[in-house]
Amino acid sequence: MEGGISSSPTTRIAVVTGGNKGIGFEVCRQLAGNGVTVVLTARDEARGAAAVEKLRELGLSDVLFHQLDIADAPSIARLADFLKNCFGRLDILVNNAAIAGVELIDDPSFGPKPTVEKFSGMDDHKRVEWMSKNCRQIYDAAKQGLQTNYYGTKQVTEALLPLLLSSSDGRIVNVTSGFGLLRFFRSEELKQELNDVVRLTEERLHELLAAFLKDFEAGALEVSGWPTEFSAYKVAKAAMNAHSRVLARRHPALRVNCVDPGYVRTDMTRNSGLLTPEEGGAKVVAVALLPEGGPTGAFFDGVEEASFV
Template sequence: MIHGTVAFVRIAVVTGGNKGIGFEVCRQLAGSEVTVILTARDEARGTAAVKKLRELGFSGVIFHQLEVTDGSSIDRLSDFLKTRFGRLDILVNNAATRGCELVDDPSFGPKPTMEKFSGMDGHQRVEWMLRNSQQSFDATKEAVQTNYYGTKQVTEALLPLLLSSDGRIINVTSGFGLLRFFRSEQLKQELNDIDRLTQERLDELLDAFLMDFAAGTVEAGGWPTEFSAYKVAKAAMNAYSRLLARRHPALRVNCVDPGYVRTDMTGHSGLLTPEEGGARVVAVALLPAGGPTGAFFDAAGEASPSFV
């Protein structure tokens, strides 16, 4: 009790919270006296993550199963939040897939050890990732469904709860989602023109990308050719975030690039620790009321809203 009233405790949902950046976001939010609903596809892994956090002294963490591409799973989470809390203050959309498979490429030598990675700069590490990545249509489609449509479905379902509070939506993005990776100037202009862009047009563009990927015409279509699905899906999510910020000015909707982090997604080739990447996300989640919206944050802070 504080002066006869109950202290206000913020409620946060973190998708993909059982490991890596998501786990760190959960830990750091819980350390800031936020009640955290840690979500994960796999119940056993999610439960284990919550147990680990509680053993570290973070009692205000709750597990709830969530598959971001499954409407019924999203509805169950929404119903839980309505019944248990009646509102949502922070949504961190972190769940994602890499859009390609990491493979051991004998021509590039064996997978580097952590010691060998430490002798490589960022460019060399990304080159290793590229040389040891194999793109497929199934992985590409999964990335679009998870990284864009999954994020969108979860967000739209939880909007009423966020609008009943000082809602914050933080979409974990990547420098790979910047429009400079697109070869087509027309695509760049469309994705950057928030005054004309619509969600329906975003869907059409993603359909066109998948058709081009299936036909082997990604380069001719003006799309990114390296880590294609990841870059396209993150660029679409960045654009959607700006559309959402314009549609709901009372919300704070921002994108955060946590940096090149050592996680399973990067084959542990990253330059930053999950703690460092998670801290960037949490800093934006906890910005004071009335802060920026529709913005992109990276290591330098708030960057150009054009995401170019």
């Protein structure tokens, strides 16, 4: 479903990937509440349209849906054409869509989708430990994790870059994770290479990701210095963080930043998170709406700038 919205030249236009639920839905709601015209995107048309209808019932009329699968090039191209024809520019891109990169399994004591109450009294470490015990790291899921979380995000960004550059204040907000910090890499060489954004190239990033998958398949993650738990998710987010910094250097007119919304209760975390989607979404929106001329190439731990390491 695509709705027709007439927006004035001064109204900011935002695209949010994975906007039909969880953090993405909250980002859409809060951006729209701040006077931004929001294009909510999702893979599933029915769920995306339902999310837009829910927002409109809340009185947020400047929201419309457009189908987007960030791992599908034709889908990305259709979105880019739609934005060009409707608005001629894009002011804010929030890259939120992501997958876990693991095969989830059900804990028989909790059921297929645990309730929030099941985690009462558990700190964040125990919750992450529960998540680790209730998933399997398999090659196909790891490969798909990289394809979606890094390559898919990168493809969307590249396709929409001309529209962002047409804005007077274009900005990209990549929703990352504390799991993407370089401290989870055992290899100092890998850490240094991913942190050296002056020398790092996209080609080298692709070589490193190919090496990761090769090591994953060979069972050599630990010996090669890669993260060993939630490895594909951590590597993809670290790569996305690095690419964000490369992009920020290449396009100084844009604001390109990464933000960790925290450990949020979503489908991906099986409701094990400590924060509500509203709380996590607020952190993303705060970075999306930073004053003009603010930082670029930065990592935000919530609303505070922090180290990528």
